[in-house]
Amino acid sequence: MTTPAYEIRPLIVPASLDAPNAADFIAMVDVRNEIYREISANDDEAATPAQLLPHFQEDPDNDKHSWIVLVDDEVAGRVIVDIPAEQGSQVAYWTVELLERVQGRGIGSDLLELVEETARQAGRTVLESWAEHPEPADGVSVPRLPAPTGFGTIPRDRPARYYLRHGHTLEQVDRKSILDLDASLATTRALLADAETHSAGYRVEQWLLPIPAQYRESFAWAKSRMSTDAPTAGLEVDEEKWDLDRLERHEARYLEAGQTVLVTAAVHEATGDVVAFNELCSGADPTATTQQMDTLVLREHRGHRLGQLIKCAGILRWREIAPESRRIITWNAEENRPMLSINEAIGFAPAAYIGAWKKVLA
Ligand SMILES: CC(C)(COP(=O)(O)OP(=O)(O)OC[C@H]1O[C@@H](n2cnc3c(N)ncnc32)[C@H](O)[C@@H]1OP(=O)(O)O)[C@@H](O)C(=O)NCCC(=O)NCCS
Structure with a gap:
């Protein structure tokens, strides 16, 4: 050949x-x-x-x-x-x-x-x-x-x-899963109400980038935990260090790109820290499919339905921010049952499967 x-x-x-x-x-x-x-x-x-x-x-x-x-x-x-x-x-x-x-x-x-x-x-x-x-x-x-x-x-x-x-x-x-935003969001509202009854001691805060000053440090830490706390199977994943400069560079890229990023955070009332967050991101074109980027609940704050809380609050707010976007797309490891269960309950439907491949060079 x-x-x-x-x-x-x-x-x-x-x-x-x-x-x-x-x-x-x-x-x-x-x-x-x-x-x-x-x-x-x-x-x-x-x-x-x-x-x-x-x-x-x-x-x-x-x-x-x-x-x-x-x-x-x-x-x-x-x-x-x-x-x-x-x-x-x-x-x-x-x-x-x-x-x-x-x-x-x-x-x-x-x-x-x-x-x-x-x-x-x-x-x-x-x-x-x-x-x-x-x-x-x-x-x-x-x-x-x-x-x-x-x-x-x-x-x-x-x-x-x-x-x-x-x-x-x-x-x-x-x-890869898709949520049809033309469908009723009644279930999402009910799931939000349910999560609210289980998450005493936490409050929801929502921001379009950039993240406000008092939350930047704890948000950057939470961002860095994506590299350590999400399931990675046999993949090699570096632990990412996120300082405030890196956060600023991250924000600048999305803002310069003309994208809108909504961050929905759960703030721990006792410390005032972001302990869970979820990001929804538009294309530069407002009718484009929305991308669900990171979602994470810090390990020590799991078990309070914070994942469900921030995910549902994010989607409901997003409908007001980006009413022309008809779909949200998200990617999750197939073994990530806690995240998939929330997504399935909200109405995300599987659209395709992605292989993660690795080769170790001799
Ligand atoms: C996966 C991908 C990168 C492979 O590139 P490609 O150029 O098609 O790969 P090759 O041509 O080397 O091999 C493809 C097929 O052509 C055959 N082939 C290779 N050279 C050939 C030749 N000169 N004449 C005839 N057939 C040939 C191979 O045997 C292979 O057959 P198979 O599909 O039945 O296994 C390409 O299909 C692609 O871009 N897919 C979409 C993106 C993607 O999935 N990328 C994955 C990596 S990130």
Whole structure:
């Protein structure tokens, strides 16, 4: 088998979208959106170039290496390798994404050399990557691959075969779920009322970014616990340090991107600290699907229905803030029963399964 001609070009991240060198970045975003549409058959994960640009700019917390892949002089895919800056990190996160029309020719396999070389040069030995494995069309039978956690399976599709062929192992299955915001929110209201009766000693506070001064320190700590307190199966996850500067950089990226982020927090009355939080994020386009980002209850504050409390309060407020957004999308580890139970009760329905893949480099 020979791989046909293609070109890889380091992605130029322009200072702004009006800059004379912005064309490759804009083409990259178009192709990204097209690839996600091919995978999911909807635009739930579509983003505008303006929205993504701040997420590609210099970031002291993460060294992002990106390339565009050109076939017949047209952008047809992209490669991204993220090198997190945590001290002692062994991990590189990567993505290879190609339009369907250029798949199946050996290009994706070829690009893995670039991924591995980039990781090695940064001194990283653990490659980790996520891919959506869409369900086959009705009536098409495809063997399935179980997660080693015992929770969830994925179809053994092209991306799965690609990972396996190149020595990657499936470590975890995540569920992507969708909440239809056109449906009644009566259940969410009832669940909020129920959570309120179990959460004495805590109050709900809600903010659009930036986080108010008196909560910044405890919020940054809670943010850092996402890396230690969420289920990670056999994946290697660095413990993230979040100081106030990192929080400010995080906020600036979303604000510059034109996104609205609602943080719903449970504040512990006795200490005044944020001990649980939930983030809902709009696209730059107000009609875009909303993304549920982090949700976390600190370990020592579990058992008070705070997860249910903040999740329901967040959704109800979000309807007022972003009335044009019709859906919320969320991702959870399939073994994360406490979170899935809350989401299922609210009405989130499974939409697809995501494989989390790992390879340890020799
Ligand atoms: C997963 C992905 C990156 C693989 O890229 P690709 O270029 O299609 O990969 P390859 O061409 O090397 O292999 C794909 C298939 O083509 C076959 N193939 C490879 N070279 C070939 C050639 N020259 N002629 C014919 N067939 C070939 C392979 O055997 C493989 O067959 P299979 O799908 O039955 O297992 C690509 O499908 C993709 O972008 N998918 C969407 C995004 C995604 O899931 N990315 C995962 C990593 S983040």
